[in-house]
Amino acid sequence: MSVQARQRLFKALDSLVLIDPHSHINPHAAASTTLADILGYHYYTELAHSSGMPREEIEEPGLEPREKVRRLAGYLDRIDNTVQLSWLFEMCRVLFDHEIDHFSTDNWEEVFTAAEKALTRTGWEDEVLERSRVEQIFLTNDFDDPLEGFDTRRYVPCLRTDDLVFKFHDKAIRQRLARATGVEVSSAATFREAVGELFEHFTAKGARACAISLPPDFAPQPNPSESEVEKTVADLLAGGDTSPKAFSNFAFWTLAEFCDQFELPFDLMIGVNRQVYPTGVFQGQDLYDSRTSLIQYAPLFNAFPRVTFPVSVLAETSNQELVSYAWIFPNVVTNGHWWYSNIPSHIKNDLRARVQAVPRTKQVGYYSDAYKLEFIQPKFAMYKRVLADVLFEEFILAQHWSEERAVALGQDILRGNVERIFRM
Amino acid sequence: MSVQARQRLFKALDSLVLIDPHSHINPHAAASTTLADILGYHYYTELAHSSGMPREEIEEPGLEPREKVRRLAGYLDRIDNTVQLSWLFEMCRVLFDHEIDHFSTDNWEEVFTAAEKALTRTGWEDEVLERSRVEQIFLTNDFDDPLEGFDTRRYVPCLRTDDLVFKFHDKAIRQRLARATGVEVSSAATFREAVGELFEHFTAKGARACAISLPPDFAPQPNPSESEVEKTVADLLAGGDTSPKAFSNFAFWTLAEFCDQFELPFDLMIGVNRQVYPTGVFQGQDLYDSRTSLIQYAPLFNAFPRVTFPVSVLAETSNQELVSYAWIFPNVVTNGHWWYSNIPSHIKNDLRARVQAVPRTKQVGYYSDAYKLEFIQPKFAMYKRVLADVLFEEFILAQHWSEERAVALGQDILRGNVERIFRM
């Protein structure tokens, strides 16, 4: 009975057409072309590497797709326990109509062929979205993205700002900004002017969020006096190998001011240390120090009461704080389950606390973080299974809610809040 | 079968008459007079505010009870998923004989009326305690409370000491201490004299504990030389906007000395940062930094082996340390599930670890922390449901205990340890 009720809940949730509020999809090449695109996702390459596969075998220049898949197949049976590999099984079943329960040297070719058949089908991009029941997908756009040549209603622009805050010491970044905005940054005022141009451009193209990922020790403060700010910008422009903390603070705080002015939610993805394992595979080098606290953001949340901050935390140990801060601050919203926290055991604990103590209107349940469209379905399916379990246990069992009522809560978490919070 | 066994366990636990070892009840106005008193609890006002209700609508001076409830009803459907709102449903059912499954604009008036009927009944204060099966309730008394005009057997005094430790720079606090004790503090010696008077007064009135809440970075140390202590007190008396850390340390350590002398348990409530959101609603402004450790209290636990320290932690991430410190230090006792940790998902994880590794004699299961009597029943009921589940899973299922034996363990945790530890 309990198993059936959980399945009914999952089915009801799975039938909803969703908006994916955070991804890394390239709208000009949104779908995969071969299984190599899919197995090139960093989750597979980094786990294969962690299991013993040399980076050189994975990242050999000019590697043919079939050969890349063949090589990876030699290692992926070592991760057949992981939820990441289960995404491949799910995807094969639901998207490629090809049922598998393992991926190894003995079946990689048949999977490659099954994937090829689907991926090369006319209209696959539309088909995969329909099979995945997703109609809009947020992007993560570089600040100088022209946002042209794609349907911005389907692929919703989002201004990613890490480079402006943490890499502005890099001349190439500054040149890109100058090219994109026509403004050469030579002062705090011209930085603000350039950022203003970006916000104009992005919002004109339908951007629905500004986003940034932040290291565990980041602790933004209101800007000091204008003369100190000018000194900070001058110091940065004078050169150096990193962006001074004072500059990062200035740039970040400036972004928050523009989010306020342009009424754009500011997605904060808190807690990542970059390049902890510098000789790891591409995108498989970042880790974290879980010693971070949302109290570092209290000055920000207090200073910008009209800006909504959808907050993602990397460390599961931050989830209770996230729940508490979303419970107290009107402008803090829980946002998805990010990266190292995006596995069912962490999602379940985290979600349970969120549904017990955060207003139902302030929870953005999930985003795919996907680089290719094919991952949206299996990642959301993983989440929806956990959501169905939690709704069953916490509301139907514990509080005798009807299934309809539980599904309605799930709908707010999966879709309704995305629409409202990001003003879709 | 499992469902029935859990219910039998809950029923057995629920039939026990309990002592509530920590509350904020005002013994001169212990029960609510209207539903507005109940919905005025900070959990409702802060969650309504977090969901979008302006503070001004909630805290408008002179607001009539009905109007306050009417206004809140417009927002509380946004938190119908929270355990906090489930307390209202439970209370309506068990205390007001009025079954509801939501609270909104369409039923607030009938709930107001049902509550009124109960709250205005003759003998309601006795009745609510009887319906809640609670016979004694610890208070949280200001240090200058005369402790008169109420039954100190039913409402057990407890000396709350935050003001002495963290607000003694405030002249008004010092004046209140002088009025209460007849001692004007002008030195370390007179501070000790005044505190001694408080302990005399409180213990004479039947106080059973001294209590304090502490910020995450507090790390008490033995007092330095008397001359340094005198300098610390002199510095404080010389003025300033905060209590210097050295003074807080001195005052706290002095309290521990008096707990030792007067054989009073010292409740430590560890981990709160005050006024993190200063424009939040009344009592809805405090949050925390979960980066704290019980190792900060090792000098204290070592220095006062005869003082029992019932310890509450605000961050769930501190629970494993609490379990371990209670497992090693004879004078450390686990105490309830505090505030942001007081939701079923955290309680369940925390309780499971406690019953697996802390001696059964060293666990104070729960306190209500309530401001009004009506909350004792639903909060304890929430806890008892989790306790029943954990006893069932960890002892009856996993270790084949009889139900009687599991209930006996529950009784220790719910009542027996309170009696023994606080010498009732």
Place this chain on the structure above:
Amino acid sequence: MSVQARQRLFKALDSLVLIDPHSHINPHAAASTTLADILGYHYYTELAHSSGMPREEIEEPGLEPREKVRRLAGYLDRIDNTVQLSWLFEMCRVLFDHEIDHFSTDNWEEVFTAAEKALTRTGWEDEVLERSRVEQIFLTNDFDDPLEGFDTRRYVPCLRTDDLVFKFHDKAIRQRLARATGVEVSSAATFREAVGELFEHFTAKGARACAISLPPDFAPQPNPSESEVEKTVADLLAGGDTSPKAFSNFAFWTLAEFCDQFELPFDLMIGVNRQVYPTGVFQGQDLYDSRTSLIQYAPLFNAFPRVTFPVSVLAETSNQELVSYAWIFPNVVTNGHWWYSNIPSHIKNDLRARVQAVPRTKQVGYYSDAYKLEFIQPKFAMYKRVLADVLFEEFILAQHWSEERAVALGQDILRGNVERIFRM
């Protein structure tokens, strides 16, 4: 059905013959001689002490075994809820053929007698291993252990190095090293020479690992210039009450270099603070500060890609980092469930995350940490029950794996990985 499937899984896992990859067994007196040896395990003495038993009653010099057991029996009913006492019940049933469900003043004598009957039986050491289904056990050897007089195939040597890193300021330690190696340390070079001798000796005797326990604030860095290293060694030799941090860093880094050269895994046991409760019972004085991060070890993991680091963490709040670092770094392996994390509630959460995100080849499931052979069976049984539950829930239920496939995963975690990682 679910209960039966879990039992079948447990049975299948329990039938495997295992290697215990970390213990404190003394190979010259591996088995207990009376129940006093068993109840002398620090888990019982520290929990009895925590429950009110004075240390003096436990540690009275010359105490007879029967009297020690009689005294402890007066307190152990206070911990009958703990998993630690359940180990005694399990051991009585499986090893002593004597079923009990409590241990108290009314049955200690019969238990003493039942234990005596078994422990004094001819061939008990072989018998207990057979009943426990364990064939090889790693030791924790002092650096100057001659490793003679026992079967190093059954009792596998492991070089424990805490003394070299954290106590080398102690002249007695240095003298022991000189005696063991014939090298008097007077410089960095001679320290390296002496350590090289130890590695030669240990590997010649079949050692399979080097191991160390580390405080929460340890953060190893590559060694500075040789002249600075020499100054560090000179400073240490000049005297002082503790090993300077710079020396500990030098010694630790040197050990890692030798692990690299001798192809020995380096077990890191991260997070313990020693003597937090200095007046506690023997081995019942250590606790921890959970604020630690594996990012402190990133320089180490990067510098020694050929050294495998089986990592144990003391705080459960470190488990997600451990999972993530093992998922990214090829040379980081999850290792067991250590000390304060070694209770079912923590194991279950921790294990669930590990099986969901760490390659199946990189998980060393469990070690007993036992001081006496009799504890291997009940501690492993506790772990195997959790493992069976997790395999059932995460693979059979959630992913429809066959029982055979789930057991095969369990076998890797329990035995296969131990063989491969420690090159048995």
